[in-house]
Amino acid sequence: MSDDKTSYKHKKVMSIGIVRELTGLSERKIRYYEERKLIFPERTDRGTRKYSFSDVETLMEIANRIEDGVQTFEIKKEMKRKQQREERNKMIRGQINAQFNIRK
């Protein structure tokens, strides 16, 4: 119910050119952050990269961290931690809901 109310957010549909416009980053940077495993675009049949709105959001965050002088491998760790926090929270929420439903 609070997960992907918008399946559109994670659908990979944008070419790198659009992402460049949306984020203001150079294509070089965008490809490099992929090389460093910070984002994971899909590919079309013939190899063109496809990004989601979610990827665009991530790129903005990356750009901020880079500006702060943080290196890509540090950013990767930060992102991993963040994701673990989110999974923990999701699990807790799930258990609370379970309790709730039993009492009802």
Add this chain to the structure above:
Amino acid sequence: MSDDKTSYKHKKVMSIGIVRELTGLSERKIRYYEERKLIFPERTDRGTRKYSFSDVETLMEIANRIEDGVQTFEIKKEMKRKQQREERNKMIRGQINAQFNIRK
């Protein structure tokens, strides 16, 4: 509060190739429905069409009507009527909310 909870839905970001994949329609058809004023993609600086998820949804509906043998100018009228209904409903909702807030 129920309008564009997802601003992503209306953002024009997809090339015609992606739209072709998502809808299964030929590029010819997609361009033709634009010519008939059924959809309104934006353009990049150098002329490439950009579509939104909302456009994709509209295209699916168009495809259904065409399959039913409905002509494009009829479909256009239908879409116009539908939009008027929605605007009417939106206005009524607004007035109800206004009443509500006054009483409170």
Add this chain to the structure above:
DNA sequence: CGTGTAAGGAATTCTGACACG
């Protein structure tokens, strides 16, 4: 009317590499 197709040009994207530092 709705759609396919061949045509030629222009713009996009891709990869691997060299450069600087």
Add this chain to the structure above:
DNA sequence: CGTGTAAGGAATTCTGACACG
């Protein structure tokens, strides 16, 4: 390490038109 750039090829998109019906 992070990023710019020139290089050449491959794939995409665009428009106007002819075709069928």
